Amino acid sequence: MIAALCWLASAAVASGVIVTPFPGQWRRGLGLQAVGAAVFIVAGFASLASGHAVGAAFTSQLTPRLGVDRLSGVFLGTLGVVAAPALAYSSRYLDGSRRGRLVGALTGVFVLAMAALLCARDAITFLGCWELMSLLPAVIILVHRDADAESRRSVFVYVAITHLGGVGTWVAVLLLAHAGALGTAGIVGPGSGLQIGIALAALVGMGTKAGLVPLHAWLPRAHPIAPAPVSALMSGVMIKLAVYAMIRVFVDWLGVLPTWFGVLVLAVGAVSSVGGVTYALFQHELKRLLALHSIENIGIIVLGLGACLVLRAHGEDVWAALALAAALLHTVNHAVFKALLFLCAGSIERSVGSLELNRLGGLLRRMPWTGGAFFVGAMAIAGLPPLNGFASEWLTLQALLHVVMSGQVGDGTAGAVALAALGATAALAVFCFVKVVGLVLLGPPRRAHVRDALEVAAPMRGAVAVLASACVMLGLAPGLLVSRLVAIAPWSGDAPVHAGLYVPGTGSLPTVGIAVVLVVVTAVLTLLRGQRTAPAAPTWVCGQSVVPALNWSSAGFTKPLRLVLEVVLRPRREIEVRTHGGVVTEVAYEGEVPNLIDERIYRPVARWSLAGAAYARRLQSGSLGMYVGYLIGLVLVVLIAGRIGWLG
Amino acid sequence: MTASTAASGAVQVIGGLVLSPLLPGLIQHWKARLQGRRGPSPLQPYRELRRLWNKSTVDVAGTTVVYRLAPAVIGGCLVAAVGLVPVNAVGPGLGVGHDVIALVGLLALARFAAAASTWDVANGFSLMGASRDLTISVFVEATLLLALAVAVMLTGTSNLLGMIAGTAGGAVWSSPALPLGALAFGLVVVAETGRQPFDNPDTHLELTMIHEAPLLEYAGRDLAYLQWAEAAWHWVVLVLAAQVFLPHPRDVWVQLAVLPFVLVLMCGALALVETFQAKMRVLLAPRLLGVAALAALLGVVARGVGGS
Numbered sequence: 001m002i003a004a005l006c007w008l009a010s011a012a013v014a015s016g017v018i019v020t021p022f023p024g025q026w027r028r029g030l031g032l033q034a035v036g037a038a039v040f041i042v043a044g045f046a047s048l049a050s051g052h053a054v055g056a057a058f059t060s061q062l063t064p065r066l067g068v069d070r071l072s073g074v075f076l077g078t079l080g081v082v083a084a085p086a087l088a089y090s091s092r093y094l095d096g097s098r099r100g101r102l103v104g105a106l107t108g109v110f111v112l113a114m115a116a117l118l119c120a121r122d123a124i125t126f127l128g129c130w131e132l133m134s135l136l137p138a139v140i141i142l143v144h145r146d147a148d149a150e151s152r153r154s155v156f157v158y159v160a161i162t163h164l165g166g167v168g169t170w171v172a173v174l175l176l177a178h179a180g181a182l183g184t185a186g187i188v189g190p191g192s193g194l195q196i197g198i199a200l201a202a203l204v205g206m207g208t209k210a211g212l213v214p215l216h217a218w219l220p221r222a223h224p225i226a227p228a229p230v231s232a233l234m235s236g237v238m239i240k241l242a243v244y245a246m247i248r249v250f251v252d253w254l255g256v257l258p259t260w261f262g263v264l265v266l267a268v269g270a271v272s273s274v275g276g277v278t279y280a281l282f283q284h285e286l287k288r289l290l291a292l293h294s295i296e297n298i299g300i301i302v303l304g305l306g307a308c309l310v311l312r313a314h315g316e317d318v319w320a321a322l323a324l325a326a327a328l329l330h331t332v333n334h335a336v337f338k339a340l341l342f343l344c345a346g347s348i349e350r351s352v353g354s355l356e357l358n359r360l361g362g363l364l365r366r367m368p369w370t371g372g373a374f375f376v377g378a379m380a381i382a383g384l385p386p387l388n389g390f391a392s393e394w395l396t397l398q399a400l401l402h403v404v405m406s407g408q409v410g411d412g413t414a415g416a417v418a419l420a421a422l423g424a425t426a427a428l429a430v431f432c433f434v435k436v437v438g439l440v441l442l443g444p445p446r447r448a449h450v451r452d453a454l455e456v457a458a459p460m461r462g463a464v465a466v467l468a469s470a471c472v473m474l475g476l477a478p479g480l481l482v483s484r485l486v487a488i489a490p491w492s493g494d495a496p497v498h499a500g501l502y503v504p505g506t507g508s509l510p511t512v513g514i515a516v517v518l519v520v521v522t523a524v525l526t527l528l529r530g531q532r533t534a535p536a537a538p539t540w541v542c543g544q545s546v547v548p549a550l551n552w553s554s555a556g557f558t559k560p561l562r563l564v565l566e567v568v569l570r571p572r573r574e575i576e577v578r579t580h581g582g583v584v585t586e587v588a589y590e591g592e593v594p595n596l597i598d599e600r601i602y603r604p605v606a607r608w609s610l611a612g613a614a615y616a617r618r619l620q621s622g623s624l625g626m627y628v629g630y631l632i633g634l635v636l637v638v639l640i641a642g643r644i645g646w647l648g
Numbered sequence: 649m650t651a652s653t654a655a656s657g658a659v660q661v662i663g664g665l666v667l668s669p670l671l672p673g674l675i676q677h678w679k680a681r682l683q684g685r686r687g688p689s690p691l692q693p694y695r696e697l698r699r700l701w702n703k704s705t706v707d708v709a710g711t712t713v714v715y716r717l718a719p720a721v722i723g724g725c726l727v728a729a730v731g732l733v734p735v736n737a738v739g740p741g742l743g744v745g746h747d748v749i750a751l752v753g754l755l756a757l758a759r760f761a762a763a764a765s766t767w768d769v770a771n772g773f774s775l776m777g778a779s780r781d782l783t784i785s786v787f788v789e790a791t792l793l794l795a796l797a798v799a800v801m802l803t804g805t806s807n808l809l810g811m812i813a814g815t816a817g818g819a820v821w822s823s824p825a826l827p828l829g830a831l832a833f834g835l836v837v838v839a840e841t842g843r844q845p846f847d848n849p850d851t852h853l854e855l856t857m858i859h860e861a862p863l864l865e866y867a868g869r870d871l872a873y874l875q876w877a878e879a880a881w882h883w884v885v886l887v888l889a890a891q892v893f894l895p896h897p898r899d900v901w902v903q904l905a906v907l908p909f910v911l912v913l914m915c916g917a918l919a920l921v922e923t924f925q926a927k928m929r930v931l932l933a934p935r936l937l938g939v940a941a942l943a944a945l946l947g948v949v950a951r952g953v954g955g956s
Contacts, residue, residue: 364712375714384757385750397749397793398806405801409949416797416948420941423752423793424786430760431782438767438775442714500745507747507807514728514744514754521724526717529869536709539771539865542854552767552775560783564934 002054002068005043006119009080010112012036016087017108026101030091033108037083040115043068044077048484056121058183060176065121070488071252072118075237075244078332079118081470082236082339083111085463086229089343092457093228093350103144107230110136114233117241123177127170133241134162134209137226137234144227151225158222161208165215168205172198172249181253185490190256199261202249203268210242210298213272214597220279223291228346231287232339235294240331243301250309251324252490262309263414266403269306270421273299275597277428278569281435282562282593284554286345286355289436290338293381296425297334300396301327303418307399308489310415314406321492322503323399325485330392332481333380333474337389340377340467344370347456347464348440352449357439357554359450364441366453371441373464378433380471383426386515388474391501395482397422398506435557446551476511555591562593569593650738652900657740659904664730668883669693669876671915672849678919693879697872705868708769718765719870719877725758726880733884736891736903737813746808748796751884752789755840758877759785762862769865773854777861780930784839784846784858787937792836794944798829799892801951812891816898828947830893835940840885842878843918845928845936858930886914 013036020029047054047068055067068076090107094100113136117129138155145151173182175198181187188195204215211219219239223231250257250265276295283289304327311320347370348363349355364371380387400422403415445451455461474481479498486495496502501509538546555562562571573591577584619630673690680687708715731742732751739746763782766774800806802825803814820826839846842859851857854864863874890896890910896903928936 362710364714379760382756382760383753384760385753390753394747394749394753401749401797401800401806404797404948405804412801412951413945413949416794416945419797420790420794420945424790426756427782427786427789430756430763431786434760434763434767434778434782437714437764442712442764442767443770444710505805505807507750507805507809508745509747509750510743510745514750517728517731517744518721518724518757521727522717522720525720525723525873529720529873534704534706536707536711538709539769541771541773546770550772551770552772557775557779560780560930561786563931564783 002043002047002050005039005046006068006076006115009036009039009043010115012039013108013112013115017105017112020105020108021101023096023101026094026096026104027091030087030094030104033104033111034084034087034091037080037087037111040080041077041084042080044073044075044080047073048077051484051487055119058121060178060180060182060184061122062124062177063122064125066116066119066125067121068119070484071244071247074328074332074485074488075240076115076118078240078335079111079114079237081332082232082335085466086232086236086339086343087111088459089346089463090227090229092459093346099143099146103140103227103230106136106140106143107233110140110230110233114237114241118244121183123173123182127173130166130169130209130245133238134166135159137222137230137238140230141222141226144230145225154221154225158218161215161218165208166205168201168203168207169209169245170205172202172205175201176249176253183253185253185255188254191258195254195257196261199250199254199257202246203265206242206245206249207268208242210239210246210302211272211295212268212298212302213275213295214601216272216276216295217595217598217602219295220288220291223294224285224287228342228349231291231346232342235291235342236335236339239294239298240301240335243298243305243327243331246302246305247324247327250305251312256312257309259310259313259411262306262311262313263411264306265302265309266306266414266418269299269302269304270418271299272296272302273425274421274428275299277425277432278565279593279595281428281432281558282555282569282571284357286348286357286436286440287342289357289432290341290345293429293432294334294338296429297330297338297381300393300422300425301330301334303327303422304330304396304399306418307396307403307415310403310411311399311406312491316402316406317489317491319399319402319406319505321486321489322395323402324489325482326392326395326399328485328488329395329478329482330389333388333392333471336467336470336474337377337380337387340373340464340471341381343460343464343467344374344377347460348374348453350456350460351453354447357436359447360440361443361446361450361551362441363445363450363453366445366450367455369455369461370464373468375437375441376468376471378437380475382430382433384430386472386475386511386518388471388478391475391478391509391511393422393426394509395478395501395503398503402505431558431561435554438557439554443551444548446548476515478511568596570596652736652904653738653740656734656736656738656900656904657742659907660730660733660735660739661742663735664733664880664883664887665727668730669697669879671882671886671911672879674912674915675843675919675922678916679922682919682923693875696875700868700872700875703868705866705870708865711768715765715768715865718761718768719866719873721761722758722877723873725754725761726877726884729754729884730880732808733887734808734812734891735887735907736900737809737816738900739809748800748806748808748811748888752792752796755881755884756785756789758881762874765865766862771865773857774862774864776855777857777859777864780858781862784930784933784937787934787941788836788839791832791937791941791944792840794941794948795829795832795836795893798825798832798944798947798951801948802826808888808892812896812903813898815892816896816903818895821895823951825947825951826893828943828950830889832940832944832947833889833893835937837885837889837914838918838921839933839937841882841918844922845925846933848927856927886911889914
């Protein structure tokens with residue numbers, strides 16, 4: 001049944017892909033793709049609910065195998081939840097030009113590659129799909145942007161970093177297959193050098209693909225320049241598949257990892273979450289800001305995963321399973337609200353033509369559907385009750401509290417630091433999205449053309465409305481999902497089913513109760529306040545007249561924090577004041593918060609590599625005699641080495 | 649439901665919803681006395697609320713539903729928060745659970761609503777206050793979680809009922825963990841109630857306001873909701889301080905009986921702090937909170953070393 005659904009979904013997406021390039025049929029093709037993606041939702045979550053693995057099991061042999069189990073099911077369902085609205089959205093977002101149709105078809109191929117990665121049950125299919133999944137977005141970006149200079153540069157950085165770092169994935173998977181441990185826990189000995197080697201290689205390789213700091217530099221470059229539905233798929237699903245791979249390796253196949261490795265994962269998660277959200281806060285372009293928030297949320301997911309590893313090393317099986325469930329719940333939640341936010345950003349770009357935060361404003365009145373959905377998404381990503389982001393952050397915080405409780409001095413302190421980092425992250429996310437909704441949706445329009453913005457077409461509105469309602473539903477009943485997610489940990493059994501999160505050792509989170517109290521009290525207070533009779537008046541600013549030029553900007557709102565963090569962030573700013581006859585006529589302000597990791601790590605490494613290459617170039621004289629000399633020298637060295645016995 | 653549960657439920661609901669304006673009233677009253685003024689009566693907040701309730705208001709032109717709903721949403725958050733924080737170890741469940749992390753989320757929602765409304769009215773002074781409030785909140789929230797982690801670690805649960813029961817009596821005070829957590833929480837209380845040295849609740853200069861500034865564009869019943877919410881915010885953090893981070897007896901009836909005196913004493917302490925402390929530069933506040941966070945972290949380490 002589930003296997004049949006998976007094949008049906010793939011067939012629908014594939015036939016949609018075939019139809020999409022034809023000029024008269026491309027909307028129908030995208031519709032067919034969206035239907036196929038919707039079938040993935042059913043197949044994925046059915047597989048999670050049933051708990052049975054379908055198809056082949058993982059094998060260390062190199063013959064292609066396909067299958068689905070619970071863990072694949074969650075991610076397959078998430079893929080569908082993002083892909084179905086994104087593809088439906090594409091049918092209006094893209095245009096009927098050759099380029100638009102090609103992007104639409106390639107988007108379907110991208111979805112299929114990710115689905116195949118989730119169903120892969122052997123090393124070769126897995127790695128093949130992994131590479132395909134990495135390369136397709138690069139192709140889509142180049143097609144979409146017509147390979148202009150900026151896109152070529154960003155795609156180069158993307159491909160270079162994901163492939164240099166991605167070596168780790170190959171090393172880890174091939175070592176596992178070589179040891180015969182792909183799919184079988186307990187073959188790699190706990191604490192052995194092989195286990196540590198595989199774990200570190202996987203952390204580097206898959207961490208690069210997930211966008212973990214410090215291997216994240218490609219993410220804020222590549223995500224913003226893709227078309228909005230593809231950005232949604234990249235941020236919502238693609239980077240999550242790296243989390244999928246990490247869970248497979250760390251939790252399923254490697255057995256119990258040493259505690260210090262769990263602490264290392266916690267540290268990476270904490271740095272990614274705080275770093276991602278801090279740089280997002282000082283970003284003034286909407287899609288780039290959202291891309292940086294993906295780093296933050298991947299960090300939160302990895303914090304859950306790290307808590308799971310530490311707790312498992314301590315033998316706290318119940319809480320280890322809950323920590324894993326927290327990571328998976330945040331994975332699903334982030335996919336939903338990040339896809340929502342990227343699609344809304346695409347609509348705003350279509351309608352207004354700009355995503356510069358300082359040039360928008362007042363869009364909630366002008367685009368009520370898109371604006372309302374965007375507001376819901378912003379509250380969800382800021383981790384506010386009663387929406388879904390809060391539920392998963394709550395569970396992650398609880399898991400970290402248990403790391404503090406169960407640990408020795410060292411890992412208990414690490415857990416406490418991670419807890420404080422997540423608390424600061426949540427507060428920074430609130431700060432950041434107050435700024436975003438304020439600048440995009442509220443207040444007066446900051447440019448004339450924003451005043452005339454029109455709401456987008458129905459499929460685009462529908463896609464974001466569906467995702468916004470998913471945010472609300474996942475916020476009201478996270479327990480339905482968590483009770484199944486807990487069972488994914490191989491050492492754990494089923495958990496009782498509730499709508500809210502009722503977990504022993506916590507005060508529990510009755511999500512429905514909190515939502516009801518909030519809504520009812522808000523409604524009663526609104527009714528009690530009654531209607532206004534006096535006519536509305538302009539804002540009172542100490543008697544001055546309201547001048548649009550004095551509107552607050554993105555940089556102004558975040559200035560206090562920038563000053564507080566000045567020592568760490570080293571912001572740059574330049575102010576140029578022109579005076580004419582003692583009167584200020586013009587003030588030019590330019591400010592920037594440079595990315596420290598780019599400046600301190602990537603740039604020196606690139607410089608040293610280039611310098612090293614310049615040295616190496618001296619060997620290349622270009623004369624044939626020289627090269628023959630090198631060859632003879634090499635042969636001599638090998639012969640001598642063989643004679644002495646170095647070659648064994 | 650036992651008698652003690654019913655009694656504590658009554659204290660919680662009546663105290664949190666009805667009596668909470670007394671707390672800022674008392675602080676203002678004593679502060680005036682300490683400064684040698686006669687000052688307003690402790691009942692002044694109620695008179696303010698009555699005056700505002702009967703006043704008509706003027707909407708800000710060009711605003712959206714965000715501006716109109718914000719005071720009601722903030723009121724809703726604080727009602728839920730009052731329902732969530734029990735006054736002793738046997739408080740009744742009021743449908744919102746007793747989880748301390750959920751409380752942090754509710755307070756964050758209230759802060760978000762206030763800050764979002766400032767963008768809607770686009771008043772520069774309100775925005776300045778919101779921006780400062782959010783900056784400080786980053787450090788407050790991290791410190792708050794660390795302080796709570798100390799208490800959770802000692803009691804083994806994040807359920808407030810269990811936390812109140814677990815920190816009762818004198819035994820838990822023998823290790824340095826809880827005193828260090830209490831020190832951190834004390835600074836969080838000062839910051840969350842908007843008191844000096846973090847904020848000056850008496851200021852009428854827009855440039856120096858933090859908590860008051862986002863309220864500038866509200867009047868009438870909206871402002872009444874916001875002022876009540878401010879008072880309820882005092883109630884929530886002070887009850888938490890009294891029943892988790894200060895020594896309290898084991899018996900649930902005695903816990904209830906002692907609570908009013910402890911609350912009054914803490915108001916006195918806040919009035920003292922307000923009198924003897926000058927407001928610090930807003931950019932220096934994070935350093936003070938950083939010290940508090942380190943103290944709480946030391947509490948976590950201290951428990952680990954003591955092994956208790």
